[in-house]
Amino acid sequence: MEEKAKIRLGISIGDLNGIGCEVVLKTFEDPRMTDFCTPIIFASNKTISKQKNDLGIDINYNGIKEASKAISGKVNVVNVWNEIPNILYGKATEESGSYALKSLRAAVNALKKNEIDLLVTAPINKNNIQTKDFNFPGHTDYLASELEGESLMFMVTESLRIGLLTDHLAVKDAPAAITPELIRNKVRIMEKALTMDFGIRKPKIALLGINPHSGDDGVIGKEDDEVLKPTIRDLSDEGHLVYGPYAADSFFGSEGYKSFDAILAAYHDQGLIPFKTLSFGKGVNFTAGLSKVRTSPDHGTAYEIAGKGEADPGSFKEAVFMAINIFRKRKEFQKLIKNPLQKQKIKRA
Known part of the structure; x- marks a missing residue:
């Protein structure tokens, strides 16, 4: 065998x-x-x-x-x-x-x-x-x-990957929980998972806005201007391929998600409603970062x-195959980083 x-x-x-x-x-x-x-x-x-x-x-x-x-x-x-x-x-x-x-x-x-x-x-x-x-x-x-490890709730299919900044948390508590430290941590976990578990060398990540229209320059909430935008700018300056914040209401309907390797949603339903609408029965919940x-x-x-x-x-079967594929990718990644000649090929963005 x-x-x-x-x-x-x-x-x-x-x-x-x-x-x-x-x-x-x-x-x-x-x-x-x-x-x-x-x-x-x-x-x-x-x-x-x-x-x-x-x-x-x-x-x-x-x-x-x-x-x-x-x-x-x-x-x-x-x-x-x-x-x-x-x-x-x-x-x-x-x-x-x-x-x-x-x-x-x-x-x-x-x-x-x-x-x-x-x-x-x-x-x-x-x-x-x-x-x-x-x-x-x-x-x-x-x-x-x-x-x-540190966990990230990561909903994935072959063509769509959505992670959550906050997951099983009341909507009213989500904005206060989203800090620069949390954003950096979730981006780091997501980048590592995309590289190690999915074989993507330089992952591009989109962040969705916290408020409607990403706050409309502060008219509908200040969290996007005061927390998300500065953190995304700092991450970008450091060399991470991180973009946004994007208005969540049009991001999926316009197929903007197809330009990125993964998306970070601000809270549970913001990420899971479009995910399940686009891929219900085929999607998998992967706990990244462990x-x-x-x-x-x-x-x-x-x-x-x-x-x-x-x-x-169908979805359970997909979860089985996804787990097997991630396990194998992770094994391959570990072999690569042990080989000095391959180290430059698997550097994260």
Whole structure:
């Protein structure tokens, strides 16, 4: 078997009452998927068996006690729990949140111990997963606390990449959170990811304005003039290919985004609304800046269709392929920087 087929791809199962398990099983129902990776699902044999029977999904799997026992060429299921959870499709319950957390913690622990090479996370419910020990607004912040590095929520497809200056933060709090230090940090993380994970030598980055029309010279808010513009100017003077701020309302409709390798949006919906409009079902959420590769689909638990067998696995499958590609790009990058003859070729802008 080729080396590339030996990538150990860990999967956290997400909320059991949502569509997470369904899109995971549908993705690996196609036996050809194990040619690209060794999938390792963190759940339990009984849970997977019930879901596949409920949903009519034809898939064989190999039950194991720990990720290190995974068999290449098979779909592996790590038995994180032995009991049978009470599955209520379409309902946000405390129990389904607790099992989502058990799966996520087991997968992250295996990732930290190098028992898996990368992680793809199925959707969680950000409310019912909360405990006194898990007080994070989502996967991104939790992973940033567990893994080395600084995180950037980065929504990506083959032709569109949008990162966020602020992510799971109330809109009213976003402007005050956007400082020159934050902008510099997110630009640095994005540049590194574009170079190391996507193979772009001199990435061009566009920043979207905070206010409508980027403030209209201070008429509609002063943040763009006082924070964004000076910081962008300083970064440009230092040699970074950073441009803006661009008015968000026309930037995507005019296809201005096609002139850049990536875009930094000021806040969550400013970036995710155009991203999902242009690429829903094909997009991937990539947590850039961490020591390990993590991706997820661009949708949530979709309780409204859970248990009906109607979920489209397209975005989850894209998340699998994206994670594998980024993992390989990162390996290639590490080999290049170890070769003194290649160092000049991979310098960042």
